[in-house]
Amino acid sequence: MVSPMSASYVCADCDHPFVVSEPDNDPRCPKCARTEAVEPADDSALQSDIWRQWLFVFAILFIAGIAYVVVQ
Numbered sequence: 001m002v003s004p005m006s007a008s009y010v011c012a013d014c015d016h017p018f019v020v021s022e023p024d025n026d027p028r029c030p031k032c033a034r035t036e037a038v039e040p041a042d043d044s045a046l047q048s049d050i051w052r053q054w055l056f057v058f059a060i061l062f063i064a065g066i067a068y069v070v071v072q
């Protein structure tokens with residue numbers, strides 16, 4: 001889980017993903033030291049959150065199915 005004080009970025013110049021613990025207005029790529037090619041990488045975090053929610057739904061259905069069988 002990403003804390004609110006960190007932000008994920010990806011460098012469009014060298015495709016290097018990195019996390020800034022204290023985000024500011026000018027994050028710098030630690031690999032090539034560029035600042036103008038750095039873009040926020042919020043999409044991957046959002047997709048992992050959706051995937052985690054689906055896992056939670058499947059877990060609930062699985063437990064409900066076991067409970068249904070046990071009750072029978």
Ligand SMILES: [Zn+2]
Pocket residue numbers: 011012013014015016029030031032033034
């Ligand atoms: Zn870079």
